[in-house]
Amino acid sequence: MDWDDLRLFLAVVRHDSLSGAGKVLRLDPATVGRRIARLEEALGARLFAKSPQGYALTEAGGRILTHAERAEQAMVGAVEELRGAQGLSGQIRIGAPDGCANYLLPQVLAAICDENPGLEVQIIALPRVFNLSKREADMAVAVSRPETGRLSVQKLTDYRLSLAASRGYLARHEAIRAPEDLLAHRVVGYIPDMIFDKELDYLGQLGAQTVPLASNSVSVQLNWLRHGAGVGVVHDFALPAAPELQRIIPEQVSLTRSFWLIRHADDGRVERLSRFAALLVQGVRKEVLRLEASA
Numbered sequence: 025m026d027w028d029d030l031r032l033f034l035a036v037v038r039h040d041s042l043s044g045a046g047k048v049l050r051l052d053p054a055t056v057g058r059r060i061a062r063l064e065e066a067l068g069a070r071l072f073a074k075s076p077q078g079y080a081l082t083e084a085g086g087r088i089l090t091h092a093e094r095a096e097q098a099m100v101g102a103v104e105e106l107r108g109a110q111g112l113s114g115q116i117r118i119g120a121p122d123g124c125a126n127y128l129l130p131q132v133l134a135a136i137c138d139e140n141p142g143l144e145v146q147i148i149a150l151p152r153v154f155n156l157s158k159r160e161a162d163m164a165v166a167v168s169r170p171e172t173g174r175l176s177v178q179k180l181t182d183y184r185l186s187l188a189a190s191r192g193y194l195a196r197h198e199a200i201r202a203p204e205d206l207l208a209h210r211v212v213g214y215i216p217d218m219i220f221d222k223e224l225d226y227l228g229q230l231g232a233q234t235v236p237l238a239s240n241s242v243s244v245q246l247n248w249l250r251h252g253a254g255v256g257v258v259h260d261f262a263l264p265a266a267p268e269l270q271r272i273i274p275e276q277v278s279l280t281r282s283f284w285l286i287r288h289a290d291d292g293r294v295e296r297l298s299r300f301a302a303l304l305v306q307g308v309r310k311e312v313l314r315l316e317a318s319a
Contacts, residue, residue: 027099029063030092033071036060037089038160040078093290112300113142119161123242124283125149127262127315129165132307136300143300162297163287163304167223170286178301180283181309184260184316185226187277188269193252200255200272203230212237212248212256223281226257230277261312263319271319283308 035045035056042053042060049056064071071085081089120129125147133145148161169177187200189209194200198208213227215238227235237248242259249256250268257279263269285301 027095029059029066030095032056032059033063033085033088034092034096036072036079037081037085040080042079093288111142112136112140112296114296115144115146116163116297116300117146117148117161118304119148119150119164121165121167121242122149123259123262124165126243127259127265128308128311132304132311135307136303163285163301166284166286167221167281169282169284174289176287176289178285178287178305180285180305181312182280182282183312185257185279185281186260186263186271186274186319187230187255188249188258188263188271189255190250190252190268191270192268193249193254194270194272196252202273203277206230206232206255210236210254212245212254214238214245215240226279229279230257260319261315264315 032045032049032051035048036042039045039048042056045051046053046056051059060072067084067088069084070082071088072079073082074080118129118133126149129147133147137143137145165180169179187203187206189200198205200206200209211227211232211234213232213235214224216235218240219225237245237253239245239248242262245256246258246262246266248254249258250266255272257277258266258269263271285305287297287301
């Protein structure tokens with residue numbers, strides 16, 4: 025068995041199909057299928073079972089998965105060792121909830137890339153949990169600390185959220201002097217059945233019973249508020265980007281949440297990813313402090 029066979033095996037695992045693996049590896053799906061069949065013949069075991077959902081690992085495939093991932097990390101580590109302590113290079117993909125992805129990561133990652141011209145960074149801004157085992161991303165930002173899986177977890181930063189509305193909206197509607205006054209106002213927030221993490225149920229904590237204007241996107245919610253559509257909970261670090269908004273009863277409503285940086289457990293041995301993670305943590309913490317101070 026050679027490394028190229030393992031690389032192809034991992035691609036099928038992560039994309040659940042021959043076509044998905046072929047697209048990433050720039051191979052025809054039929055070629056991928058023949059190579060997998062050849063690998064199974066060499067090992068004397070079936071590695072995948074085909075189903076309507078795609079290609080699922082068999083028990084034998086699951087047994088070699090960890091070894092294949094370790095071989096992958098060894099290859100990446102060898103390349104990094106040869107590069108020495110030069111600037112970071114290559115591609116790194118980060119998954120993040122869209123509040124973090126829109127209002128924190130762009131400026132932090134731009135600064136990192138300025139110092140490392142050979143680095144390519146991709147941000148996947150999706151309101152859900154990322155599957156690092158399938159390599160949807162090299163690392164991910166989450167709003168809750170995961171309790172299961174072979175993962176390395178590091179607290180990225182705490183951040184604050186406040187109740188806010190546009191100055192125009194507040195001038196046209198009844199004053200809000202306590203959380204219970206929200207009952208007389210149109211609330212902007214998450215679609216209730218699409219809240220993917222309990223930490224995002226801000227309005228439930230405030231006693232809001234309905235959400236007339238709802239989206240799974242933080243950016244959509246923020247733009248509704250900017251245009252005077254209602255009242256909602258906003259990240260304090262996003263407020264400088266929306267000068268139309270004003271915090272409401274901050275002495276009574278000030279929520280604190282945390283971002284966590286999640287990596288695959290085996291990636292801790294990859295110097296490039298560890299160096300990048302250290303820069304990311306430092307940059308995000310500094311940026312949250314700066315933005316919240318100016319909110």
